[in-house]
Amino acid sequence: MKKNFIVVLLGIGLIIYASTIIASRNTIYYYTTSETSNIEISKNERIKLGGFVVEDSISKDAGFTIFTITDGNKDIEIVFDGFIPDLFQENMGVILDGVFEDDAFFADDMLVKHDNEYVSSDGETYNVENYSE
Amino acid sequence: MIYNTGIIFSWISFGLLIFLFFKNKHIYTEILVRLNLFIQIFLFCLLEIGLFLNDFSVSYIANYSAKSTPPLYKFASLWGSLDGSILLWNLCLSLFMYIYLKLYKDNSSDIDIKIFSLIMIFFVGYTVFSSSPFAGCIELAVVGCSNSTILPFQELVISNIGRGPNPLLQNHPLMAIHPPMLYVGYVGMTMPFVAATSRLYSKSDDTNAWVEVAEKTTYIPWLFLTIGITLGAAWSYEVLGWGGYWAWDPVENVSFIPWLLATAFLHSAKIQKSQNTLLNWNYILVGLMFLSTIFGTFVTRSGVLISVHAFSNGNIGTYLLFGMLFFGFIFIFIGSKNIEYFSKSKKIENWFGKSGFFVYNNIFLFSSALVIFIGTIFPLIYETLYNRQITIGRSYYDILVGPLLLILLGLMIFSVKLPIKNINIEKWIEENNILVNSSLILSIFILFYLNNSYILIFTVIISVLLIVITFSNFYKNYRNKKTNTSYWTGQIAHLGIGIFALGIIFNVSQSYSTEKEINSFEEFNFNNQTFFVYDSIEESLPEKNIIKLPISNGSNTKFTSLNIFKNSSQQAISSPAVFRTFLNDIYITVKFIDESSYKLIVRNNYGIFIMWIGLFISSISFLPRLRKYEK
Known part of the structure; x- marks a missing residue:
């Protein structure tokens, strides 16, 4: 009984150890929009940037998709050229891969954080007139 | 009206459950359980009536339904968001409590119904004290409601249009079925937990009655979980146009x-x-099953996915975490009362016989669950410790879970006929000589046409062997009435998983995609086929505008469409055009439309239809069990 117990504990420990190691090697780090003002990013350095898509900020221009993301404190404009996941929408958490050029962030890869709760803020920015007919 | 009635009846339900928990007289039990079920059905209907009457004085209805929402999605809005889904959750719980009372109740004591009612008190308590789907709206937002009250008889304000459900959720009827299936699966896991804890709490002998009841009560929720997960995958692939079916999300x-x-x-x-072993392990599994369903609700509903810091905003997270600790404590307490009984568990003698194989099966299944659990909470822990946001890459799961599931697939091959004593592998090969050889030939034949990798070769050989052996066993022995019906349930499920594995490995190893920019009335080539794109058609429904783009491959014309929902945030959801053959799908979604030029994503997805067949077979594995009940 006691021996089995130790073996099981050791096994579980091993799995936890192995998965944690592998997990930490497969993490995708990203900066929040506020963090970018505190860190030094050299020109053309590729970083990952995460935030929520601001409502009413999405527009299309010459094949690029332009929108703004925020973490609540700081907004950054994104110029995106790449596959847009179908889940992409306002208020959605996204992680973008790209470089800073002046104040805009040029990204060509997007990861959507999918959550099955309908995220909507206070409803203030819902503009019915624009969307019904 | 609906708001007052709903809140008052939630209170009545809560009081009734408290009474059920504390009462001592045996005779009231059935009446109370029935009454509780009736109240929950009534509450469910009440909110449905509210949804159909567009009673926007109820905050939930104002926020998750709209006048223009079609009837089916109005109906489904009830479980479209947190508060309403807890109502459905409670209804399922009451239903299971009633089923449990009728079929599985331990007649010597009432402790099982007491534990059951404790669990219900926990969930009903949430709607009473924290956030009710019947809460009345006291402050309007531009659309919908921004502030609500859970006290009855307050002055309410009425929103005039309603915000409507999440566009993602009103795209296809599958959405109306998929979540309730999962809920039934989740909530049903309460039954084995109650069966195990109550029977061990009042245990006087050494029989294994608790595990028999726990097994019977696990099968039904297991089946619903299987179907629910399958439908979820089908929904995201066939309807939402994500192009994928599983994202380790x-x-x-x-x-x-x-x-x-x-x-x-x-x-x-x-x-x-059969062998009176693994007693303690089974008890642990039953407990973890139940706790993992609360954990699941915690992860999806508390907001921790967005950020650990979102957790403190909502109170459902704290509430569920507390529930997990509380029920975990009950579970450990009852377990520790039975240490003597558990120590009577027999040792496993034949590590390469029947019991050995079952132990390996458990090791690999449990390890997979553990690995997935760690992958899910790793970003949360990381953010708490280092205050940095991360997500885990898909490769984590591919590296760890893939091999574990492959080993399980291999183990299933031997499940057809396992001796109690250790298996003799030479004798086994001799007996199955023809089958092994023919599967190898079949595998080589299949692999001949594919882009090969080691993992593909292994998976194909193992799954083909599994399919061939299970199928031939089925063909030879199914008429033998002496075999246990649950044996055939297992065999059908294994056959389905074998086919599924074949489909999934084709899909993972062979699929590819490309992006096409094209105008109306032009054609493009993909995978040696020519596709012709017509002009788009606009269609306007009360709740949404649809832009349909017809695409033809010569013999068939299918539509890929963009659904733009009104009232909700400006969001388009695309539905794919799927040209399906047995082996592969040509899967076309439209990315964006600019006048008459389109950007399309064209995917060649292999093995999807094979996967659906496999999952379907696993889902109907309950059929042999019905045969038994008919007798």
């Missing part, structure tokens, strides 16, 4: 963890029944 992971644990338990319970 936390929301998906937490439905997969209870499934893995329940599958492990369904196997190891058999060994306990």
Whole structure:
């Protein structure tokens, strides 16, 4: 009984150890929009940037998709050229891969954080007139 | 009206459950359980009536339904968001409590109904004290409601249009069925938990009655979980146009963890029944199954996915975490009362016989669950410790879970006929000589046409062998009435998984995609086929505008469409055009439309239809069990 117990504990420990190691090697780090003002990013350095898509900020221009993301404190404009996941929408958490050029962030890869709760803020920015007919 | 009635009846339901928990007289039990079920059905209907009457004085209805929402999605809005889904959750719980009372109740004491009512008090308590789907709206937002009250008889304000459900959720009827299936699966895991804890709490003998009841009660929720997960995958692939069916997303992971644990338990319970071993392990599995469903709700509903810091905003997270600790404590307490009984568990003698194989099965299933669990909470822990946001890459799961599932697939081959004593592999090969050889030839034949990798070769050989052996066994022995019907349930499920594995490995190893920019009335080539694109058609429904783009491959014309929902945030959801053959799907979604030029994503997805066949077969594995009941 006691021996089995130790073996099981050791096994579980091993799995936890192995998965944690592998997990930490497969993490995708990203900066929040506020963090970018505190860190030094050299020109053309590729970083990952995460935030929520601001409502009413999405527009299309010459094949690029332009929108703004925020973490609540700081907004950054994104110029995106790449596959847009179908889940992409306002208020959605996204992680973008790209470089800073002046104040805009040029990204060509997007990861959507999918959550099955309908995220909507206070409803203030819902503009019915624009969307019904 | 609906607001007052709903809140008052939630209170009545809560009081009734408290009474059920504390009462001592045996005779009231059935009446109370019935009454509770009636109240929950009534509450469910009440909110549905509110949804159909567009009673926007109820905050939930104002925020998750709209006048223009079509009837089916109005109906489904009830479980479209947190508060309403807890109402459905409670209805399922009451239904299971009633089923449990009728079919599985331990007649010597009322402790099982007491534990059941304790669990219900926990969930009903949430709607009473924290956030009710019947809460009245006291402050309007531009659309919908921004502030609400859970006290009855307050002055309410009425929103005039309603915000409507999440566009993602009103795209296809599958959405109306998929979540309730998962809920039934989740909530059903309460039954084995109650069966195990109550019977061990009042245990006087050494029989294994608890594990028999726990196994029977696990099968039904397990089946619903299987169907629910399958429908979820089908929905995201066939309807939403994500192009994928499984993304190792936390929301998906937490439905997969209870499934893995329940599958492990369904196997190891058999060994306990026949050989009186693994007693303590089974008890642990039953407990983890139940706790993992609360954990699942915690992860999907508390907001921790967005950020650990979102957690403190909502109170459902704290509430569920407390529930997990509380029920975990009950579970450990009752377990520790039975240490003597558990120590009577027999040792496993034949590590390469029947019991050995079942132990391996449990090791690998449990490890997969653990790995997925760690993958799900790793970003949360990381953010708490280092205050940095991360997500886990898909490769984590590919590296760890892939091989584990492959080994399980291999183990299934031997499940057809396992001796109690150790298996003799030479004799086994001799007996199955023809089958092994023919599967190898078949595998080589299949692999000949594919882009090969080691993992593909292994998976194909193992799954083909599994399919061939299970199928021939089925063909030879199914008419033998002496075999246990649950044996055939297992065999059909294994056959389905074998086919599924074949489909999934084709899909992972062979698929590719490309992006096309094209104008109306032009054609493009893909995978040696020519596709012709017509002009788009606009269609306007009360709740949404649809832009349909007809595409023809010569013999068939299919539509890929963009659905733009009104009232809700400006969001378009695309539905794919799928040209399906047995082996592969040409899967076309439209990315964006600019006048008459389109950007399309064209995918060649292999093996999807084979996967659906496999999952369908696994889902109907309950059929042999019906045969038994008919007798």
